[in-house]
Amino acid sequence: MFQGLKIAVRRQKKILAIFAIAIFLPSVSLSIFGIKALRNEKFRLTKQIENEQLQIADNIKGKIDAEFSEMETRLENLANNPSFHQRDYPDIKDLIKGLTEKDSLAGIVFFLYGNEEPIFPLFQTLFEIDSVDPVVAYDSHLKHQLKNAEDAEYIRNEYLEAVSIYNEAFLQSTNNSIKARMLNHVARNFMKAGEFSRATAAYSQIINDFPNERTESGLPLELHAELQKSECHISLGDIFSAAKGDLNVLEELIVNRWTLSESQFKIYSSIVIERLTVLFLDSAVRSSEYISQFEQLQKQYQFQTGQWQAISNIKSNIIPELPDHLQTNSPSSSSFEFSKRIGNEDYLILAVMIPVQNQPNKAGILGVKLNNHFLQENILNSAVEEIQPLENTSYYISTLSGDSIKGTKNNMQDAITTTVLFDNNFPPWSLELSYVGPKGLGEINIFTNFYFWTIITLIIILVFGTAMITRIVNHEMEILKIKSDFVSSVSHEFKTPLTSMKSLTERIEKGKVIQPAKMKQYIAIISRDIDKLIRLVSNILNFSQIEAGKKVYKLGKTDITTWIKMAITTYKKESIDSELNIHIQIENDIPAIHIDKDAMEQAIFNLLDNAVKFSPGDKKAEVTLERNHNSVIIKIKDRGLGIEDDEKDKIFEKFYRGNRSVKYSIKGTGLGLALVKYIVEAHNGHIDVESERGWNTVFTITLPISDHN
16 A cells, blocks of 8 residues: 555656645645734734723723712712701701602711711601600699599509590690690500590591600600500401501501611511511401502511611621721721621711811711612613623623622633722622623634635635645555556456466377367367457457547447347357356347447347356346337346445446455456446447345346437
8 A cells, every 4th residue: 555655656746746835835834824813813802802891891880980979979068068067966867868868879877976876867766866855744733633543544443534534634734745645545544444446536636636746755656556546446356457557557667757766666566567467367358458568568677677787787897997997098088988798798888077167076977878789780780781882791790709799600711801890899899791702712803804714715725735636646546556456357367268278288289188079178168268368358458449439339230139149159159157057038029229249249248257257156147138118128137146235336437346356256357347338328328237135136238229320
């Protein structure tokens, strides 16, 4: 094989040299240059995308910083309001309430002066802030009346008598606080006396006429009346009114209508929720529209409880650090930012100084804990949506603690990723932008790149040229092998009869053959060997003439029936295999056709030779002559080895020898069937083959009847 390759390369060395100089070397050089150019282009595009990602990140940061700046401006305006200088707590509460209603980013607002306790106006009563309980003075007559009423209520259990005394005090007093408290005592005694309808009416009067009054202990009297009124409804069996009333109370508690302390809020909310839970055990109440309202209020209650927990965290974790943070980070600024991780939440604090003239030691701080949910779900989403995104760019925003806020983290190794932190880690977020092309970074604008298509073109030329050179070399090697096999086969075909002829001739020359019959047999064998050599030489010469286009066929009108009988008889005489049994079957009325008798005889002999070679056992051949419309059909069938399906089209190629020829060491030149095909097609006919593996093969020659050319 390698020797044949060397010979083929030597014969095609000029073509190989031209290919190397004109195609291979320029293609490789230009490809290397193009690859470097592509790498540079890829680097440029990567930097361009990174810069665009930075621009997008800066825009998102700018949107959020603008919201923070706006909030700081509002805080500064509040801090400069005279109410903060004068510590007008009711006015301060109204100002802060207006801030939270206008800007949902404002969560919990607080302020403090110097080393005093922080104040959360929307979550503390004015009494807590002022640390002064309201005092209502009772005169001696009222005190005497109260003493008599309490004796009737608590000692003698004369509840209606107590009602009469309390009611008299109610009518005599002109002070709203006293009137509200007396009416509360009246309602309480009606409940003790079992007069629930009258108690309900008394509590309703308190709610309508004295909504802002408080009990002797300083609790909102309206809240107390609402709770007791629902209790009366339950005692009267009106559970729907009780449920409706408690739901309204729970809603008012959640919105902090009565500005309760944390403990008061939790106590009263627990009372109402526990009572509602029992009420909703009733199937009639549970199937009403109130159940969905209750479930929603429970969620709001959990949020409000979280607010109180946040206030506790601010008091214990944020407030102690604010003064030091102010001195360290913002000595010259009136506003500052502060963040701290508490539990699973980042507390974001914006604060400003409350200026106090001539009292620097009592300067205050006004701060707000930002609403993280609103910041993430509204402001951040809006900032991302307003930015024109890059194509194939994903966003991932997370806290510095690793909690995901928005988007999905991209884990592709070839993605162009830019990670940006917010200034001063406020908020403590990480913004990650990842670019991934349709199939990765390798396709960034690559199909519009001149160098890419240059490289592709060069590669195509190089591959095409290499394929052509490989094909030429392989073809040269195939020709060398075919020539070698052909010479070997022809030599064997010549050697066998020549050896036989030489051996018989030597015996005759030496006088070893005396008997006339034996002499005649030897001469007949020599004659058949000569005929075989003549056919072999004729095949080679005819094939050579056909290949050169010099073969001339002499067509003549021929009785095909008589001709084929004579051809078979001649073949039998010349055949060296005396065991061949040829059976002829001819239809009647076969017309004469125009053929070259010698050429067609050679074709028939070649097919019969194949039948002999490939029939190692039962050497039988059937020759059939029949007519089909305007054609004469000659079929030659053997009982040989058969032909593989994938070889049926190849056996008519010149020099082709099938697998069975190699397997069974059957000699031949590879020209017989090719010559048959040439001859048949020269007569405007065609040849077909059918074969059953391991059984038989049928060659069918179809010749036209009326063709004179």
